[in-house]
Amino acid sequence: MITRITSLITVLILTIACAHGQAYEPLALAKKIFDKDTLSNIATYVIGEYKGRPHGGDLGKGAKTRFMLLEQTAESAVVNMTVLDSTGVGFDTYLHFKKETIWKMSAFRALAQTGIIDRIKTQLEKMSQADVDRVVAEVKKNGKDKFSMFSSQEEYNFLLGNAKLTLALDDHIVQHFVENMAVFEQLKDLAIAELKNKKNDEEGSIKLIAQSKREYERLFIARVSSGGDELGNGINFFIGGVIDNAVGYIYVQDKKDLPRMSPNGVIMIREIGAGWYIYKTT
Structure with a gap:
């Protein structure tokens, strides 16, 4: 009797879910939301701060996506979405989901405030070896001040490599x-x-x-x-x-x-x- 009641409850829950939208697992739902043909009933699959944007229609022309499930429990899940352009340059984002009667996306995240790091990387990459040697020589002669980005070849290598790794794809x-x-x-x-x-x-x-x-x-x-x-x-x-x-x-x-x-x-x-x-x- 208990088993029958449990089965009826399960059927009822699934019926209610299907009435409002198909029930997807988090990884499948992430792919649906960020597909080029965005879900027409996306409001059914969102909750909290995430209101349905960005979605697949917001991705650049020719953008490719890769998805990886990072964690899924009974109540929450996180999916990594990597977005790449035609040259292979891209960034990683993290889609957070909550489980109600069906899974819903609750937040869209990425590493924030990376602009200053990208500017440092660009500035260091533009420097020739002669530029690096000149800066090192000036610091050795006059001492390091607040305008000196580095004082040795090793410090230059670290700053550039660190900026690249911070901004790198997962x-x-x-x-x-x-x-x-x-x-x-x-x-x-x-x-x-x-x-x-x-x-x-x-x-x-x-x-x-x-x-x-x-x-x-x-x-x-x-x-x-x-x-x-x-x-x-x-x-x-x-x-x-x-x-x-x-x-x-x-x-x-x-x-x-x-x-x-x-x-x-x-x-x-x-x-x-x-x-x-x-x-x-x-």
Whole structure:
């Protein structure tokens, strides 16, 4: 009898959902919303701050999209949508969903306030080797002032590489990690060992392995730390960003220690493997 009642309730819920719109899983719904032929009844599939824009009709002519499900629970989901132009240049966005009787999209996110980083990258890329050498020579002669972007070839390499990595597609951020995994693992082990001696007498975010700054800057990592409100007790290999809009790698020994994704905090987490993840915040 109980089984029959449960079945009837399930049928009733599905009937109600179908009356208002077909029930899609988050990944399928993301593809529908950002298809070139946008859903005619898109209002059925939105909730909260997301009102149906942007959608597929807002993407540039010739734009291509790729989708990846980052997380799906009984109540929420996050889908990564990569948008590429005809030359392969693009950006990553993060579509947040909530489950009511059917799945609905609730927020559209991307790494924000990247304009200044892009301008720095462009300015550094325009410099010839002679330009770099001249700046380094002037700093050595006169000292570094507030107008000096860098004081050595190594610092120039870090600034340019860091800006590129901050703005890179998620696939490229993963590739950078994989290509340098051995060094990341060595630095992580040093950070964990140091953290064991610090976590009992310090609160908040703890800066780690300052003695290895040269090594992690070669990987275009700005700093290594642990703790803080959003990222918890993992090892944070911070790449870059402006104010609260950040991107980096995080290592956790136990997956349950990962921060929860939300539109107003950690907007994405993508697993790389062996306890390593990419994260972005807003």
